[in-house]
Amino acid sequence: MRAGQRDDADVIVVGAGPAGASTAHWCASAGLDVLVLEKSAFPRDKVCGDGLTPRAVAELARMGVPTDPDDGWIRNEGLRVVAGGRSWELAWPELTTYPGYGMARSRMSLDHRLAQHAQASGAKVVERTKVTGPVLDERTSRVVGVTAQPLDGRGRADGPGRTYRAPVVVAADGVSSRFATALGIVRRDDRPLGTAVRTYFRTEGTARQDDSFMESHLELWDGTPGASNLLPGYGWIFALGDGTANVGLGSVSSTPARQSANGHDYRGLLQTWMRNTPAEWGFTTENQVGPVRGAALPMGFNRTPMYRDGALLVGDSAGTVSPFNGEGIAYALQAGRVAAEAIAQARTRLGDDARERTLESYTDRMRADLGGYYTLGRWFVRLIEHPAVMRVCVRYGLPRPVVMQFVLKLLSDCYEPHGGDWVDRVIAGLTRVVPKA
Template identity: 55%
Template sequence: MTTIENDADVIVVGAGPGGSTTAYHLARHGVRVLLLEKTEFPREKVCGDGLTPRAVKQLVKMGIDTSPEAGWLRNKGLRVIGGGIRLELDWPELASFPNYGLVRTRLDFDDLLAKRATEAGAELRTGVNVTGPVLDNSGRSIGVTAEIGPDKAPVTFHAPLVVAADGVSGRLPLALGLNKREDRPIGVAVRRYYRSPAKHDDNYLESWLELRSKENPDKLLPGYGWIFGMGDGRVNVGLGALNSSAAFGKTNYRRLLTDWLANTPAEWGMTDETNADGPILGAALPMGFNRVPHYTRGVLLVGDSGGMVNPFNGEGIAYAMESGELAAEVAVQALARPAGAERERALAGYPAELKVRYGGYYRLGNIFVKMIGNPQVMRIATKHGMPHPTLMRFVLKLLANLTDPRGGDAMDRVINAMTKVAPAV
């Protein structure tokens, strides 16, 4: 039998937040990691650029300086606008999570995480476009095939374990036959940067539950908007829509964004095209475990590749990083066991733990998505919920998934109980 020389203990495909976090935690445990990224850093990525306390916790775990002096803009919480009401909700005071969020462009953010992974000992190779898995006679992955450079020279890398962190496209899991589940929610988001001295240093993330155009202010536009100050003279402005909405797939979202912004105050600078900093870009949001199983035949799925975006609020970075840390922990334990049944038993713990952590919560999120897809339900909820700050603080904790698992206040106990009794997705 021919012995294959491995290039690493683990190959991680994709150096976004999920992939770089996985590589960092693997390398920190002494595992030989090969991190493959198809683009070059720094690189643009479509995102709201806002990070909740869940993501901040992961950055702190990686030893990243999150101070303003290190280039981060901190925020105190979420400002919600809807039903004629403007409500500022501070992030909750918890033992489990910090009480601040952050904003930073993905251009900076992804580059920073990839560098942190290499500092821990991971080998990063950019300009490597992974095209599929290398399978042994049993159909188990033992590496990946890829193309390098402008001439797309073919190359093969071998490792006993592979982590697919290749984003929403999920090229690697697709090659293994893991298709998206149509019964799980998916969203679409578009965003654009604007120069806005009036809004750029806002210390709240701003969420708009109702969008109206200037031409017809009485008519609600489909979707939900955001305005996040970047702290550098710019804002990240965008909107998202869910496939539970009747308008999904039938709407020009770029036009929708400019229609909504035409109704914002002129001094914000978002009604003038000359203040735009770059084009309007869009991306899909794979939610609620829309690709499973999260482990199969030597490949673990992390982040967007496994559809781990939170259905309640469209947050993906925190869950990409959390799943990356968990995948690393499981892989370290699995590699310490002999190949075969013992190792597979350890690897099976990855999807099982994901289901425990997020399964019930995502089930609730899937129900929530279907409900708010009805404009009438959303209008009633906004009208009757927004005037009650205590109720809205509960909603913030639920939507952002910010509770203390043990102890905590009455709101925490209710939310934790709801996620436990909900059947896992």
């Protein structure tokens, strides 16, 4: 650091989504001075399914986020799986590790609440401020801050840019992560990549008004009369408890190259699916709220290393979305918590080498907890890329209760990592013996 230069914070967090808000909350709770820079202004929308698995709910509970149903938080009992002309309602498992319910809340509202919670914990959140790049130490090339540009309400430059300095910077700026890219940390080509599109429908007065289950459609028909042509991917319907439902579909490929080769018009696929849903669901143009929007889903730690020279990657920036189900919020919240613990511990170390080892422990802990599970997820994606395999699984696997119990716990990542029933022990054992992602 040059003479006269002082840090603006102990930690700078780039982005105030779930990963950034979690990092900020936990760092502030540990007594650190936290500065969060968010390019948008709250409330703001993000493309997502808006569903929270029990794993995500557990992270919210750890953070102390109020989730009172009277405040718009809707609970769901489990997952309804629809395939082969049948449906199965699978209750969330009763575990000691996670609650026996999931939740749903639009990202427009959820992200705002999480940012407010981080502020209440002591973090400073500056909105309409776009981080334009890292600041590197001239001698060591270590990240020591960021450059940023204030924006007006239309996202245009509003005044001169400025520099913010801190000994640690956390990149929570999403799937594109321009901050990580500027550091030369690029996405891996050997990890799964998903695509999701979604929109919202009013549900008041329809058969979808009150639904206590998250619904997943494993077979999407293209509507061709007299044919059984299936659309690629899976669909979802998540009631949000505010008179609307999040309706969307997603697809996953084992590599970005395979994703590009598919060339599917996902917005068109969603519209085709909607045209062929039952009339009583009310998924019509008149009931649609807002446009169809899409986003990429970075999966299985698809950007590494997750720590380098003073910069940590969390959430979508690190590609922490689950290859099994496209769930990203739970892992974003977890990554923020683990990153914050490493940052807080590093502050207590007396030597540079000790501080570096402590910061690097963030990567080690994330891989230890999720690496084996994500490896299983990569193998799972390779299997379901083959339509014949998917048809066999749907036809012969779904009707069997034991198989469905296993599938629910595996795909939702809701199992006891230590102990539990035989299903829990099998899944936990598999995650331990396979290579870590």
